[in-house]
Amino acid sequence: MPFMRGVMPIRRTFFYLEQGRVVFRDDVKVFCLGYHQRPEPHQKGAKEFIFWHWAQLQFRNPYIQLVKLKNFTVTPFAMAFLKDGREVLFDLEGKSKDEIVDMFNGTLGKTKLCLQREALESKYSVAGFGDNHPRQCICEIQGQQPCTSLVKAPDYMCGRWRWNHQGAKLKRNKRII
């Protein structure tokens, strides 16, 4: 952790961000949380949740809009807006940050089973090539075009030939390529 600035800089590490426990369901599009700047003992949980877990929440849910509402209302609350138009309201008064995390997980979070299944489904497709796939390039396979770093490709494969070829010159005005 080379850049140790601020309060609790561990929160600014990828390792910490990946540890986020709450992954919202696909229905949830907007999530807002009202907390207090100077909380009383029964309002502390919301502020601590934001301090420790807000960045994690956004990291694990990159396409949800998270909105912080400071000194908004008397009771600390959270509101989730679903795709259908439904609203889910949470009362965070008198709860600690861990209880709040469990609450979010229980109502709107994806279960471990669901996450495991998604991880398996998102694994690389065997038909693909590249960094995250078993085969780097199609030139590795027998019967395919050899690697152009070793063997020069035929002329008709180059854009130079395609745009400057006799046939292409005549048709260029009509923009047929």
Added chain:
Amino acid sequence: MVQTKWLETLKLASNFKTAKDAEMLLGLVVQLSRIGLKRTSIGKIKCPWNKFDDWTKKYWVESEYFWAYDQKSLIKQGDWVIIKPMLHVDSPIKSIRPITHEVEKVVFPFGNRVDPVTKKLAYELKFADDIEFKRNLIVDVIEKPFEEDSLLFDQKRELQAQKIKELKSKDLSKSEDNN
């Protein structure tokens, strides 16, 4: 391989999709206007959007502004509203301002806020009921005894102390009943 994994995490963190692609947004109405022959109202809405900074590895709020079409004229300045991207835009409206969204509903109207959990009015982090109750108490206990002109100063003070005693005994009896 380590580098590619780092890039993947960076991509995830920087939520590549911008607020324009979001299916739903919560925002504050910052400006109002009217357009067209029918003078339909539109609003400029400020939507907070968290952007990830690669160097500090923190999420910073960079708000995005959208103009939203408000056919039913629900909104006023200062409301918190939900917006959705508008798919079918009539051509004369589109040409005047870059209207991309449509107002769906008002979530927190402007003014003294109604607590969503308790549904009570609140003035600056205190419930309206509590404020009124306190005010009435002060009037009953402190100010009313002093309004009785026939009494002397010490007698008025005795009256005040008597009232405080009564209130305290009431509280005790209530708590006893509960227990």
